[in-house]
Amino acid sequence: MKNILNNVVSLIVVMIVLLLIIPLSPFFLDVMIILNIAVSLIILLVSMNIKEALEFSIFPSLLLITTLYRIGINISSTRSILSNSGTAGQVIQSMGDFVLQGNVVVGVIIFLIIVLVQFLVITKGAERVAEVAARFTLDAMPGKQMAIDADLGSGLITEDEAKERRYKIQKEADFYGSMDGATKIVKGDATMSLIITAVNFLGGCVIGMVQGTMGFTEVLQVYSIATIGDGLVSQIPALLISTATGMIVTRAVAEDSLNIDVTRQFGAQPKAIMIAGGVLAILIAIPGMPKFQLAVIALTMMLGGWYLLRRMEEFSRVPEPAMAPGGGMSPTDIEQMQMEDEENFKDINSVYDLLSVEPIEMEFGYSLIPLVDEASGGRMIDRIVIFRRQYAQEMGLVIPSIRLRDSSSLNTNQYVIKIKGEEVAKGEILVDYYLALEPPNLEKEIDGIDTIEPAYGIPSKWITVDKKEMAEIYGYTVIDPLSVMLTHLSETVKKHAHELLNRPEVVRLVENMKRQAPELVEELIPQLISYGNFQKILTNLLKEGIPIKDMETIMETIVDSSMTVRDLDSITENIRVALKRTITRKFCEGNSMRVVTLDAELEKTIITSLTNGDHGVYLALSPEVMQGVITQMTEEVRKFQELGQVPIILTSQVVRVHFYRLVEQFFPDVFVLSFNEISNNIQIQAVGNIAV
Template sequence: MKKVFGKAIDNAISLGVVIIVLFLIIPIRTELLDFLLIINIGLSIMILMITMNISETLEFSIFPSLLLVTTLFRLGLNVSSTRAILYKGYAGEVIQNFGNLITGGNIVVGVVIFLIIVLVQFIVITKGAERVAEVAARFTLDAMPGKQMAIDADLSSGLIDEQTARLRRGKIQKEADFYGAMDGATKIVKGDAVMSLLITLINFVGGVIIGMVMGGGDFSTVLQKYSIVTIGDGLVSQLPALMISTATGMIVTRSVSEGSLNKDVVAQFKAQPRAILTTGIILIFLALIPNTPHLALFMGGSVLIGGGYLIERHMKSEAAAAAVAEEQKPAEETAPNESDYYKDINNVYSLLTVEPIEMEFGYSLIPLVDENRGGKLINRIVIFRRQYAQDMGFVIPSIRLHDASSLGTNQYVIRIRGEEVARGEILVDYYLALEPSNPLGEIDGIETVEPAYGIPSRWILPENKEMAEIYGYNVIDPLSVMLTHLSETVKRYAYELLNRAETMRLVENLKRTSPELVEEVVPNVVSYATLEKVLRSLLKEGVPIRDLGIILETLADALGQNRDIDAATEQVRGALARTITRRFCEDGQLRVVTLDAEVERKIISSLTRSEQGVYLALGSDLMQQIITQVADYVRKFNELSQPPILLVSQVIRGYFSRMITQFYPNVYVLSFNEVTSSVQIQAIGNITQEAPVRKAVGT
């Protein structure tokens, strides 16, 4: 029994829709019709209240479907009431009482008021809601690519994790679906308004004709009787329709709200006490003009002046309390005299400390960093550190943040081990709009270059943000610009941050899960110095070192056969093939540029061994030809929005990579044994030995 009841509850809406459809066919008793009409009015009030109390449209995502159901419900009741009116001239107490209420004994006045209500709904509310829904749907769909690019940028820079990105993508898709559905649902509201007018006309004309034919009395009696029930039926129908139309307009205009309508209205009016005071003074002034409603204007002006005064006094008291609280904070202890401080030689040694990562910024950027002022940079750095550790297996050291008077107010500098490696400048009160390849329109702004990737951009005002997204620009807030630059810089120099102490810490962490492996290999077979060199080499080329166990096992086997660290590193990369493939592969395809067999043979023959190891002694002509072709393919990869990848044999991979990265640090060189067999390799080009250009020699 309980199971059957549970299924009935789960399918209540479906059963309700079927019953509503039956209303169009099956007659309903007037008592039941009265009850259903009250339910219809209550349901419309409830929907209106919900739309006024939500802060986001997706909190009431069922509204388009609910709009269709309520419209069908209302039309079903209209058909039932029309049947009762035409049969009996009476459709229950609710309709009769509403008809008497609006007519007040005067049919002409009742008809005029009813027509005004219908026209207000049809021309003002329904028409406006339809237009807003149409524009919102178009703008939401146009802004989808820009929003998705912003999510991808945040994900790649470590600001968010994959789960958060998935949720945000889903929200964008749901918003697009919602506004698209609302664009169509508003047509239902418009059709409902037209249908209500037709039903009202049918009730009136048909009722009068039936009343005269069936002998319901003289013409004035029939007209009085059917006018009241027709107007009552129309009012009972139009009242819920008016509320639903208002709710439709309310929900499609909630795009810029941060809370419920009630909270937004109160908060934003309270924030403007002087406007309230000024309005009150103007009303008092109008009250002094002859032939005006003196009492009403004076009372309204007095209320507004009193309310504005109280609000302004409350705001001033809050500001004074905040200032007193700030003054009561304990003052910082006076710094000791510098000369006395450095008399202690131990304090001089503190000057020799070099921070692994350091970020200096100008005065205007302090609010982005200072948590007491709402700055979120530190929290975002924590998220990036966690994401990078999960992706790459290396924990970024603490980043020292401090202001610097030597910098411009909008500038910042990133230092690695005390030396500047990157610099940027941002405008706090603007947004950075990254220019697409083919923008749909031009946006006004200050031309600049995005600091992390060097993309042409513009600093735009906040009010131009939505329009820039519609034109296809990827719009980023200033904090994200600075953090993206910091994260990309840290990724580029991560291998320099891996020192001996951090290597030992990684080994100690592995010892918790694989104590036997660590005890056997480190440092008896693989020294900490060797392991550090291999790990730094992997990080430098963007290869994750999370699977430290596999790295140690492969190193132990490779060094047991050959003490060449470079060759051992290549074997480690082969053992990490799945990791490397996942790192660079997209959708089961890997777009690469290969080497011609003749070029590869010449590179192998150019490998030279010395006391310092093996190095590549390539001829200048061949090197120039290779670098020139790589430059062409780098531009082609940029058009594909993919990092450039060169695919070569394992024998030359390491040496060839060191040569290429001198000119193009963002080019990745992989070997065939680093790509799993499940991946489809797509060669978009081949580097060949170009024939030398012969110069004509005159005789």
């Protein structure tokens, strides 16, 4: 029994196909026609009571089944009409008599009007709406996916909720794509109805005149009734299905069922109803107009609108505080408000609410709001979502949500980037211009407003839109304002990423590793290292631009190193060696790497200058040596800038961390690597050497 219920739809489809070839008696034909009308009514009512199209996702398949069912009934009724002298059951006979009323011409006209209304108005409109809905749904999919990723990244939704929303978006795209094709079925059904009606009438007349004993008038009467009745009992359900199709594809912006939406939205406009009633009342003055009917409808509309308007005013009225006789608040109310304020200030939690600091903030001047505001077409949020995702995939750190807000204290074209409440970078953007970065070998200069690119400090010009193509021909790199601002934001976040790695994020990273390697995490934390020291190691890596994505290798190296050393700097250096493939990939171009090396004597000097202090080992170089190193570093960094590459200093593993701390305060964009951190198959090209 259960198997039969599971396959009931398949059995119904098979039975519908059999209708095309098996003759039906008039009794069963009446049953099939009545079921057709009932199913069509149900489909129409369901389409009017759903909130969104996906609640009736089987509609495209149902549309095909009902159309096939209707064609099967048409073929059976045609066979019955042509073989039984115009007899095809009581439903067809009654419908034909009711519509014709003894006048064949009127009946034919009414039938044609119904078919043409369905074909030209409802079906054609539903087909166009379905086509547009399918195209726009597919075009909107990437934006919806990025919005889900943004909500997931900011913690507004869980992973399960994100999966559910992605599944819903995919189902929605599939549904509207199916509806685009399904509307073509409705269109073909309307065309086929006209053909079947013509065949019934002409074929019936020929059969009646040639094979029958009826006269021409009688043949015309009998077969016109049967033909019109058959056409109507098929076209009325088809009209209902076409209307349901239009209902389904136009539910894109619905908030509730159609009944509730219509009632709510008409009820929200009482003035429009009252004005319409007033216009109808004016029409009474036209001679010959039905005054009684106009008066009743106009009065009903004006009274109904007035009633709705009063209800809206009652709901919107807010109770006002009790007033003293002189017009002010009563002393009792004033005293109560003062007591509430005092209680609020006594509650220490209300003060703590003011102390929260956003990890990352970006404030804008008034002119830059259109670049950020999605309602104005701004794509800043979408681009930030993409950046956060890419950075997490590359570095293994999830950047916290970035708070975007406008600020009246800034100039209209300015923006400010803050880390933990403090300004770390700022810039100025001309919204209607493009930023043209000057090439290294400038052949011809283009007119524009001189400026400095905020992220990398490259000399640039703000140029108008009409000069964009010419600037590219001259060799300039042309960037739109949004990309300039986003690049500055991304570079600033990368530079301060180590400050954004807080203790809760470290705990989340560890918990994530527990799902992959629980034994490793159990061995490491807290037996060998605390969360605090683990955070310091990760911070050291991020500060020098080393990805922490390979968390398993990092943890295994800490476990192995903890057996022999306890110094966090030494453990970090061992981790860097373990991550040599990652470091090589990040800083190597092709199979070669341009670097600046340290002279052997300078390395010896650095090693002999290492001193143990209360806070560990530190470098104590003489001022003369330090000054010489900084001077030479300035010249070597300039060489890399001319080459358009990141400055890299190559040292031995022993002195690497100490030399980095020496030059980092003067050259924050310089990377210091050790020989042990470079893969063996890389060709090293020394472009300079720093000596004592």
